[in-house]
Amino acid sequence: MSKKHVAVVMGGYSDEYVVSLKSGQLIYDSLDRDLYNVYKVVILKEEWYFLDENDKKYAINKGDFSVELENGEKLNFDVCFNIIHGTPGENGILQAYWDAIGQAYTGCDFYQSALTFNKKDTLAVLSKYGIPSAKSIYLRKGEEVNEEKIISELGLPVFVKPNQSGSSLGISKVKDKSELKAATEVAFKEDDEILIESFLNGMEVSIGVIDYQGETIVLGITEIVPKNEFFDYQAKYEGASEEITPARIDDETRIRVEEIAKRAYNSLGMSGFSRSEYILMDGIPYMLEMNTNPGFSPASILPQQAKIYGISIKDLCGNEVEKALAKKRN
Template identity: 80%
Template sequence: MGKKNIAVVMGGYSEEYKVSLKSGQLIFDSLDRDLYNVYKVVILKDEWYFVDDRAQNIPINKADFSVKLESDYEVKFDVCFNIIHGRPGENGELQAYWDTVGQKYTGCDFYQSALTFNKKDTLAVLSKYGIPSAKSVYLRSGESFDEHQIIEDLGLPLFVKPNQSGSSLGITKVKEKSEFKKAVAFAFAEDDEILIESFLDGMEVSVGVLDYKGETIVLGITEIVPHKEFFDYEAKYEGASEEITPARIDDETRRKVEEIAIKAYESLGMSGFSRSEFIIMNGIPYMLEMNTNPGFSPASILPQQAAIYGISIKNLCGDEVEKALAKNKNK
């Protein structure tokens, strides 16, 4: 049995590509070289390339996601380890393409990626499984809306956010009526669909869930204590928040959060890493969103949770690769 070729695929089309490169590096460094030949592939808007040993960028052949090295030696990958944050690796675009060219990959499939990238649709599906979320209003670009009615229904403060999941850009906490229109315009600058949500006054927690060695586990519950009003892009990536793992909650609340996080994951037919954000208010966890390709840089929440849970990054990543290798064996 020769070693399997694994491509760690990183980058992306959004600002988050910088975080993805750090996440990809950690996975690249952690995968077991006794089992796998590990390669680096970077996907950016303008180019998709393979990084060779001499740090040269060689274009990827998009016809079958292969790469030609010296003397026409072609490398094909047994598995792509997808660690792109945002488009196209977290919204289903890349998964659909890989399915078409017959390329195996880690993480969830096209459908789950596309669904969870859309906050409104995720929450709508999960509400059918009894998973609570904030009261909300959904708007498409160009649609007329009744500002007074929305504020009356949801109350102040409220949150205005782009519907597309991904980085926390374009979010505003609106406290005064006068700030509402500006917040709507700010969110529409990021996405042509927006979500206006009632404010949930409680503790924000980030819950890492994955299927590990055949069972769905909660890797950890991390309490987010923003130094600012809420967990925005700056808080997320520039350290303007405190993250406390495990969260300071009693056992009963912890069990509730674990149950709901696992139920959400399994109801959606998820696979691979995920991080769900909840607000716990009066002992009830309300779901905000689910990330299917959460940050995995050394500073990110998921690796911190794994360390506390007691699973090494090497085993965590190795398990993902083995699941992907076992996928679609019958097809």
């Protein structure tokens, strides 16, 4: 049987592309060479290209996502392993394009990607399934920021965050009314819509959920102990936080958290990797957001959770490729 061609697609149009390249490298290194021919594809705003073993670039033909090699041969991919964090790989744009040209890919479909990239809409949908979240106010660019109203509804401190942005960019914790205006301006730099959320005073946990060999499993619950005010970009990517897996919670809380995390995943019709952030307050998990293409570099939470759960990175990645191939056959 001939080996399937798998393109590990990394990069992206946001500042997160640096992290995506590291995630892509881990997946590229981990996929089983006995089963697959593995290729690197990088998607950046200015160019889409395939990299051969000698780091020579070949342009991707966007008509059918193929590559014309030096010898005139055409390379098509059986599966694209999508590991782009942020736009266009985590917000549905790339998935919709691949659907249109009939290209198989890993992870969730374009609708789930677009929905989960929008924090407000995700929380609104999940509230219908009984999944709690913080109280919040939503603002569009140009709308008046009424400090009095915001504080009387949400109290202080509040979190101000872009509605659609990865990597915790543009988030501020506001403790005083005088800081609110400036915080909204910072968030509006990242997105035209922002969320202002009430402060939940509890333990932050990051929960990896995947569908593996036909069942939805919680890979792990990681407790985040930020050295900064909260789990911001620095804490996520520059090591300014302590991550403890499994989280220091009792069994009753753990079972409740696992049940809610699975329900959130299944209610949204998710597939592939996911990592959701929750705050545990009085034993109840309040959802902050869901990432459908979480960081997957060796230092990232999901690979660490898989290791503790006992699933190798090779099997974790192979499972994604096999699901995409099976879906393609159907």
